[in-house]
Amino acid sequence: MDCLFCRIVSGEIPATLxxxxxxxxxxxxxxxxxxxHILVITKEHYADVAxxxxxxxxxxxxxxxxxxxxxxxxxxxxxxFRVIFNTGEYAGQEVSHVHAHVLGGEPLGPMLAK
Known part of the structure; x- marks a missing residue:
């Protein structure tokens, strides 16, 4: 099992729940x-939100x-707050296990910046 998030689900890697x-x-x-900044994942492995x-x-x-x-x-x-799903390389998905980013607690600025 080489998926980082699956290893967190199994307890092999610690996380602040x-x-x-x-x-x-x-x-x-x-x-x-x-x-x-909190990540919400499925316990079952899915590559992305799609x-x-x-x-x-x-x-x-x-x-x-x-x-x-x-x-x-x-x-x-x-x-x-924002809930963001990054899907695929162009979106910046770093871990191939579906996850939502929950972000807030301060002004977040524009949705995208170039």
Missing amino acids: VRETDTTLAFRDITPKAAS TLAQADAKLAGEVLETAAIVAEHEGLVADG
Whole structure:
């Protein structure tokens, strides 16, 4: 098993957990891009959000539900937050395991910058 996130799910690699459900895991990003930066992953391996959405729409919804709950628990709802899925090389996906970035806690600036 060479998938970093699968190794986190199995407990082989430690992570600072924020929330766990039967199907999802949320943990703090080790290189945060915002004051609050949490990753929400599926426990089952899917390469990206497109693959997940086509294979299991219910589980895709559970990822979004976990992201929303995490944002609420982090106190991000009042001022706003982002949920980002990077899919593929051009989008900057670094780990080939579906994951949502929940970002907030400070002004995030424009959506994209060139």
